[in-house]
Each structure stands twice: as C-alpha cells, then as structure tokens.
Amino acid sequence: MMKKHLAISALAGWVLLVIGFMVLARTLDLEIFFVLWLIGILIIVELVSDHAATPRYLRSQRLVIASGVILFGVIVARKILEILSK
Amino acid sequence: MRRLPAVLVSALLVIGCLVLIGMQAGSPLLYSPRSDPGVPDHVNPAAQDMVTGDRAAQVLPLISDLLNTPGSLVLNIKGSDFEYAARDLQEYRQISRQLDSLVINLDMTEGELNEFRKANQQNLAILTELFNGTGRWDELQTLEIRYRDSGDSQMLTSITYEGEALRRRIQDLYRDYLDQDQVMRETGEKFGLDTSSYDRSISDFREIVSRIDENQDERMVTFTPAATPGERLYQLTLTVERERVSYMDTAVIRGLLFVHEKGKPDEVDLFIDSRRVRSISTNPDGSFSYSHLVEHDHEGTHTVFAVYSGSVFSEIRTFFVEREDTYLDLEPPVPGEGRVELKGTLMAGSTPVRSAPIEILADGKRAGTTYTGEDGKFSIGLKLSSGNRKVKVIFSADTFPLAPSESAVYEVLIPTPGPGTGNEESFLASPLHAAILAASVCASCVIAFFYLRRRRPGPKAPAPVFHLPGEPVPDPNEAMQEVLAEGATPAGGDLARPGDERPPGVDAPGDLPSLFSALRLAVSRHLAFLHPHSLTPRELCRISRDLAVQEAVCRFTNGYEQARYSGAKVPEDELDVIAIAASSAMNSLEGADH
Numbered sequence A: 001m002m003k004k005h006l007a008i009s010a011l012a013g014w015v016l017l018v019i020g021f022m023v024l025a026r027t028l029d030l031e032i033f034f035v036l037w038l039i040g041i042l043i044i045v046e047l048v049s050d051h052a053a054t055p056r057y058l059r060s061q062r063l064v065i066a067s068g069v070i071l072f073g074v075i076v077a078r079k080i081l082e083i084l085s086k
Numbered sequence B: 001m002r003r004l005p006a007v008l009v010s011a012l013l014v015i016g017c018l019v020l021i022g023m024q025a026g027s028p029l030l031y032s033p034r035s036d037p038g039v040p041d042h043v044n045p046a047a048q049d050m051v052t053g054d055r056a057a058q059v060l061p062l063i064s065d066l067l068n069t070p071g072s073l074v075l076n077i078k079g080s081d082f083e084y085a086a087r088d089l090q091e092y093r094q095i096s097r098q099l100d101s102l103v104i105n106l107d108m109t110e111g112e113l114n115e116f117r118k119a120n121q122q123n124l125a126i127l128t129e130l131f132n133g134t135g136r137w138d139e140l141q142t143l144e145i146r147y148r149d150s151g152d153s154q155m156l157t158s159i160t161y162e163g164e165a166l167r168r169r170i171q172d173l174y175r176d177y178l179d180q181d182q183v184m185r186e187t188g189e190k191f192g193l194d195t196s197s198y199d200r201s202i203s204d205f206r207e208i209v210s211r212i213d214e215n216q217d218e219r220m221v222t223f224t225p226a227a228t229p230g231e232r233l234y235q236l237t238l239t240v241e242r243e244r245v246s247y248m249d250t251a252v253i254r255g256l257l258f259v260h261e262k263g264k265p266d267e268v269d270l271f272i273d274s275r276r277v278r279s280i281s282t283n284p285d286g287s288f289s290y291s292h293l294v295e296h297d298h299e300g301t302h303t304v305f306a307v308y309s310g311s312v313f314s315e316i317r318t319f320f321v322e323r324e325d326t327y328l329d330l331e332p333p334v335p336g337e338g339r340v341e342l343k344g345t346l347m348a349g350s351t352p353v354r355s356a357p358i359e360i361l362a363d364g365k366r367a368g369t370t371y372t373g374e375d376g377k378f379s380i381g382l383k384l385s386s387g388n389r390k391v392k393v394i395f396s397a398d399t400f401p402l403a404p405s406e407s408a409v410y411e412v413l414i415p416t417p418g419p420g421t422g423n424e425e426s427f428l429a430s431p432l433h434a435a436i437l438a439a440s441v442c443a444s445c446v447i448a449f450f451y452l453r454r455r456r457p458g459p460k461a462p463a464p465v466f467h468l469p470g471e472p473v474p475d476p477n478e479a480m481q482e483v484l485a486e487g488a489t490p491a492g493g494d495l496a497r498p499g500d501e502r503p504p505g506v507d508a509p510g511d512l513p514s515l516f517s518a519l520r521l522a523v524s525r526h527l528a529f530l531h532p533h534s535l536t537p538r539e540l541c542r543i544s545r546d547l548a549v550q551e552a553v554c555r556f557t558n559g560y561e562q563a564r565y566s567g568a569k570v571p572e573d574e575l576d577v578i579a580i581a582a583s584s585a586m587n588s589l590e591g592a593d594h
Helices: A003-024 A030-048 A056-085 B003-023 B045-052 B055-078 B082-105 B112-150 B153-190 B196-222 B423-429 B431-453 B476-486 B509-527 B537-543 B550-565 B572-593
Strands: B029-031 B236-240 B250-257 B267-272 B275-281 B287-293 B300-308 B317-321 B327-330 B334-336 B339-348 B357-362 B365-371 B377-383 B387-395 B410-414
Touching: A003 A030, A030 A056, A030 B029, A056 B431, B055 B082, B055 B112, B055 B153, B055 B196, B082 B112, B112 B153, B112 B196, B153 B196, B153 B300, B236 B300, B236 B317, B250 B267, B250 B300, B267 B287, B275 B287, B327 B387, B334 B410, B339 B357, B339 B387, B339 B410, B357 B377, B365 B377, B509 B537, B509 B550, B509 B572, B537 B550, B550 B572
Parallel strands: none
Antiparallel strands: B236 B250, B250 B287, B267 B275, B267 B300, B300 B317, B327 B339, B334 B339, B339 B377, B357 B365, B357 B387, B387 B410
C-alpha cells in the first residue's frame, strides 16, 4: 500500500476513534475534536514525509496544518478570555 | 474527465461540512448530558443517568463524615480539649466545603440533600460559635479565680456579666442546634448511615449547656454588686422598653445614674452582649436613653448592661430578637445576547431589607451576588451562556434576624450572540482582552510560518568538488563506490565499468538503483550540482539537457522509471539496453572530465 493511502487510512481511523470516544462519553465538542484532529494530522504528516523531499500531496497538508495552528491559537485565546470573563 | 464530477461533488461536500461546522463555531459544545435541557414530555434517561449516576457514591461518605465529626468535636469541647477541638473543627469545615462544592458541581441544589447541606452549614456556624464561646468561658473562669484571690470586685462584676451574656448565647446555640436535628437525622437514616455519633453530640451539647448554667448560677449567687451598706443595691439602673423585637424595630434602653454630681452630665458605657456599644451622656438628672436599631443582631436573647466610670455596674437586662420571615420577589428576567437582567425586591413583612446579599442561581449554580439598596430593591446584569436557563435568586444571611427566602424560578432563553456582536464585542471592548487575542493569534501565525519554512534535518549532502586546472580528476567509479558505501543499497556486488557492454551483475531491476545513483553523481559532478541526492530520474534527465549524453541519460531514466515504478516485469533485453545507456553516459562524462 502506498504511503498516501496509509496516511489517509490512519487519519480516518484516528478521527473515527475520536468520534467514537466522544459518543461513548456522550459529549460532542467541536473544539476538542478539532484539537485532536490537528494532533493526529501533525503526527501522520511528520511520519509520512521524507527527509529530502515532500510529496506533492503533502504540500497542501502542510498548508492545512498551518491554518489549523492559527485556528488553534484563536481557540486558546477564546478559552483564556472565557476564563477571565468569569 | 471521469474524475471531474467526483472531485466537484467531493468539494461541494467538504465545503458544506465546513459551513455547517462554521455555523457551530460560536458554541462548539454540540451536546453533553448537562446541556440536554429535555422537554416536559421527554427527558433523556441516558442523560439523567449520566448526571445522577454516581452521585450517591460520591456524596455518601461525606454525609457520613458530617454526621460523625460533630460528635467528636462537641466531646472535645465538653472535655475542654481545645487543641483537638480546633482540629476537629477544621476538619469539619473542610468536609462541609467539599459537600458544598460537590452539591453545586453535580447540580444537586434541589431536594433533600440541599436541606441537609443548609442544616449542616447552620451546624458548622453553631459549633464554631460554641467553640469560641466555651473557649472564652474557660478564660473567664481562670480570670475569676485570679480576681477573686486579689479581691477585685469590679473585674468580678465584669466577668459575671460577660458570663451571663455567654450563657444566654450558648443556650440559644443549643436551641438552634436542636432545630437542625430533624433534617440531619432523617437524611442519615434515609441513606442508612449511623447517626449515633450525631445523637451523642446533642447529649454532649446539652451537658455543656447544663454545666455552664450551673457555673453561672453559682457565680451569680456569690456575686454582690459594688454598693456601700445603707445605699440602694444598684447605683445605676437600666430598663429595656420592649423585650421582644424584630428586624428594624428599636429596642429603647433607658437608665438612671444615682451617683453623679447634680447638674453635671456624665458618661455611661452601654454594653450589649458584653460588647461596648456606645458611651452615652447622661441628662442633668442622671437619666439617659439609647435606641438600638435591630438590624444585624442574630436571633435570640441579647444581654444589656451599663457601666459608670468602670466601677458602677447596672443590673443585667435582656431583650429577645425574633426571627422574621422574608419575601423575595423577582421580576421576570429580561434576556439579552449572552446575558440577563434581573430585578427584584426583598421585604421583611412590610419593611424593605437593606444591604442584604442576594445570590443568583442559574441552573442551580451560583452565577453572581448583588446587594439590596435602601429600598430593598436590587438589580443586576449577568453574563450567561446561551440556551434555556432556570434562574432564581435566594437570600440567606446569618447576620440578619431574618429567615432565608427564595424567589420563584424563571426559565429564560438566552439567545446566542450573533457574529461580531455580544461576546465578541465585549471581548474586544477591553484592551486587555483585545491584547490577549492579538498576542495569541500573532503567536500562532509565527508558529505556522516557521512550520511551513522549516527544513527537517537529513543526511548531509556531499560538498561540491571543484577541480583546478592541472589537478587530477578522481575516477567517477571511485566516487560511486563512496556513495554506495555511504548509504546506497546495491543489490549486486559489481558496478558498471566504462567499456563494459553490460555492467556485471546487472541482471535484475534490483541493481538499477546503483546505476541510477552512480549516474546521478557523475552528472552532478560534471555540472557542479550541489544536491545530487535530491534529483529524481526526471530531474536528472532535465538537468542534462545541455550535455551530449542527454539522450543516453534520458533513455536510462525512462527505462529506470518504467522498471522501478510501473510494477510490470521488464524484459531482460530491455534491462540490457538501460544498463548500456547508463554505461555509455558515464563513459562520455568521464571522457569529458579528463
């Protein structure tokens, strides 16, 4: 199996696992889901990408991760402000 | 072309999902048992189970401890072991705090357990005051012995009066403790807990009260006011006009001082519950009066006496403060975006209660506190998360002789703040909040930038070799050997040599990588290319476009790609052609270098 297919399968498996645990815990929270997805995709991209060269399909993933990191910063700021405003 | 519709549908689905997720970004918690409001016709049993599941298991040990600790505490107080009593009291306070937080966290603010919690809070206040009162009582006994030995009758009088105030207060405490008995005992029995320790605490408390009664009675019998023979018993008299008063009533205390110079005003100190309230100037005839407004006096008996110049004492008088019921009225709350406005009034009969703390509960949890004004009215704006919220206000304060009360419960729908309004605006309204948001976004942008720009550490590329005129050029095959020794993985042993029609050992596609590495290195050396390892077969073909050997190189790379990546079996003769192309290319490059 190609690396690309392995990466897609691993990410899908991770996301389904997160959703499964959320359903078991009877709590569906988009923020938690987003953060866990970000962690998953970070790890998978790091494992798949090569030292010398980055496959084309991973270049777009790096942009997605960078956007995710910015969104994560916004979520952290929101949480801090929520705590401060209590 | 077949892929286009699939790609379009996938893109539409992805965009649709992202829009749906974006719509929930304001309130990302999609579902949790606590946020499940339920409807009158349907309650989610799974959610109910989740919330109520292990409550008993968490609460029962605390209830058991709260029923046991007073027994040990009162026993230590009875035995005058104040060191252990202080430790018990501290432990009791901690367990009570744990129960309070657990009850609030688990939304158990309704029903019997809440009654237990309130009764326990009362008990904690009572036992704390009993601890302090009995401690002071012991001190008074020590002082009494000392002053009796020294014959200081004034100090003995002072001690006797303070003892009387303490006795009455401890009697009141015992009565209050008995008031909580039913709730405490019933809760313990309902959960099947042992209440014998709590029962023992009541009997021990009674013994403490009896002992203090006896001691004080003895003290009063032996107490003789400081008066000279032939004169009246008290040189300073005192009366309280109303013996039973309630909130905002005035207890008028009048007195007459007989031992003063006619026509000259004097100062008399007035004590309520052994605490000096005020110095009052007497009239020329020696009379004086003081109006005590009952506002922050606890329910029960209060003692009053007056002292003139530290030596002339009046008799002890008492007045009783009755507890009055209160009525807490809450107007229908006005919801706003992420907040709610509450207004109401606290009355004790027809009297408004001023400066009283009002607690606001939203879904059973404390959401805020406000205070009533002079007219008993209060008003507060509270931030609340969106959704259906049950709001009510309660009044409960030990510092007032007033019964606790609570308002009706209102169900309020708090709308979700729209984008760019409400919470976001209030977030950005404060410079601190705006700064935090900006700092976090900037930090994440910087991290994202460095993530995109970073290079992972890999094997170090060989430094380019430049040949000066007259310098011997190394054999490309030696260089190839070096490369292979560094990390390439040749499947065969021998490498292609210039002049061979087919390099030895090239009898399977597994050797092609060795040839590719050698050719890549040779071309890179020839062109002084810095990173030979980064070249793909196609790139190798492309960069050799200006060389004479380009045709051979590209023939090799095409064949190499086909043999390596197509997955199909490559015929033997084709492999030979590929290997020969590589050999000829390397031969030509070697010749050019020489």
